[in-house]
Amino acid sequence: MAKSDDGSAALEFITVGVILLVPLAYLVITLGAVQESLLGVEAAARHTARVIGQADDVESAAVNGDAVLASVVDQYGMDAENVEVSMSCSPAGAACPSAGATVIVTVTTRVSLPFVPPIFGLDKAASIPLEAAAAQKVSRLWGTG
Numbered sequence: 001m002a003k004s005d006d007g008s009a010a011l012e013f014i015t016v017g018v019i020l021l022v023p024l025a026y027l028v029i030t031l032g033a034v035q036e037s038l039l040g041v042e043a044a045a046r047h048t049a050r051v052i053g054q055a056d057d058v059e060s061a062a063v064n065g066d067a068v069l070a071s072v073v074d075q076y077g078m079d080a081e082n083v084e085v086s087m088s089c090s091p092a093g094a095a096c097p098s099a100g101a102t103v104i105v106t107v108t109t110r111v112s113l114p115f116v117p118p119i120f121g122l123d124k125a126a127s128i129p130l131e132a133a134a135a136q137k138v139s140r141l142w143g144t145g
Contacts, residue, residue: 029114037111038130040076041083044069045134048085049105052097053136061097069107083109090135099142106133 051068055061073080086106089096097103110127117123 026114033114034111034128034130036076037078037109038132040072040078041107041109041130042132042134043076044072044083044085045105045107045132047072048107049103049134049136052087052103052105053138055097056142058097065105078109083107097138097142099138100140101138102135103138104133104135106131108132 047068048065051064052061055064069083069085070080073083084107086108087096088104088106089098089101090104091101095101108129108131110124110129112123112127116126
């Protein structure tokens with residue numbers, strides 16, 4: 001006798017739907033986390049460079065740059081321990097920052113994939129590196145007033 005297939009289409013649809021839906025949901029969650037951190041890294045680089053370029057002197061540039069960086073890291077929910085900042089100036093021989101130079105701020109971080117446990121360093125191995133850089137021209141009259 002032949003076995004009846006009545007009612008198996010719904011079961012197959014549910015099974016295939018779940019198999020396809022779970023990876024799709026994980027992809028959406030992962031892309032959202034990466035996009036949030038990418039926007040945060042870009043904003044941190046841009047605003048920090050702008051504040052350093054518009055400061056009155058080296059001390060206020062350092063204080064204001066650190067304050068803006070901490071604010072952006074907090075606003076975008078990034079892990080402050082994973083955020084690294086470097087600053088350079090062009091032309092290379094000049095003090096950084098200095099009058100007439102271009103300040104280049106580079107911010108890097110790593111985004112851990114969602115639901116990856118911190119066992120045996122898996123969260124560090126399964127992370128995505130992000131980097132953003134921003135440049136700001138410093139006034140020729142910087143530090144004179």
